[in-house]
Amino acid sequence: MEKRLxxxxxxxxxxxxxxxxxxxxxxxxxxxxxxxxxxxxxxxxKRLLEHLAVPGRAPVGSSPVEQLVAAERxxxxxxxxxxxxxxxxxxxxxxLVLWRLLRRQGLPAQLHIGARKNDQALxxxxxxxxxxxxxxxxxxxxxxxxxxxxxxxxxxAEKR
Numbered sequence: 001m002e003k004r005l006x007x008x009x010x011x012x013x014x015x016x017x018x019x020x021x022x023x024x025x026x027x028x029x030x031x032x033x034x035x036x037x038x039x040x041x042x043x044x045x046k047r048l049l050e051h052l053a054v055p056g057r058a059p060v061g062s063s064p065v066e067q068l069v070a071a072e073r074x075x076x077x078x079x080x081x082x083x084x085x086x087x088x089x090x091x092x093x094x095x096l097v098l099w100r101l102l103r104r105q106g107l108p109a110q111l112h113i114g115a116r117k118n119d120q121a122l123x124x125x126x127x128x129x130x131x132x133x134x135x136x137x138x139x140x141x142x143x144x145x146x147x148x149x150x151x152x153x154x155x156x157a158e159k160r
Contacts, residue, residue, distance in 0.1 A: 019077050022101060026081035029097045030089050037093065046111075049100045064131050071107045071130035074098065079136070091137075095126040098136050102128065109135075114145030 015023065036045040062070070078098045082089055089097070095111055102109035113126045125145050127137040134141055 019073075022074060022077040023081050023084075026078045026097055026101060027085055029100065030081065030085050030087060030093060033093045033096050034087060034089065037096075042092070046096065049096055050103075052100065052104075067107050068131045068133055070105065071102055071109065071135055072133075074101055074105060074107070075128070075135040090126075092126040094136055095128050098128045102130065102135075112142075112147050112149060114142070114147040116145045 033045065033049070036048060040048070075098055078094070078101060081097075082094060092113070099109050099111040108130055110129045111126065112129060113124060115122055115124045117123075123145075125137075125141065127141050128135045133139070
């Protein structure tokens, strides 16, 4: 256990300064997001995070590909913060933390929540996309859950 902790600290200190900052912010945001969701619920928590995540400006001249690469980098750091943390965040907490950090960086991020019926149970799931690419889950996640923000199939048929 001690050896593992020493190795983690060594890896942390070897990270670039930018990633250290992201890792520390994510590590603080995970428990705060958990408490906020428990006390205020999803809508108020999301509004608060939107307020705190006033979109920054994307780097000048950054193409969608460069933005996606930057977003994937942030997602990797958030994933590390999740593994190193003391809690076991839900998909909603993971997605809110990632979404907030991406928006703060000025990167285009969309928070998606979907549901599916599994036998008699209704399951919900949250994930984040940037430029149409899923960042914190499998790329196929949208096929397994019906997004709450997706157009309804009947509406799509009427448009044709």
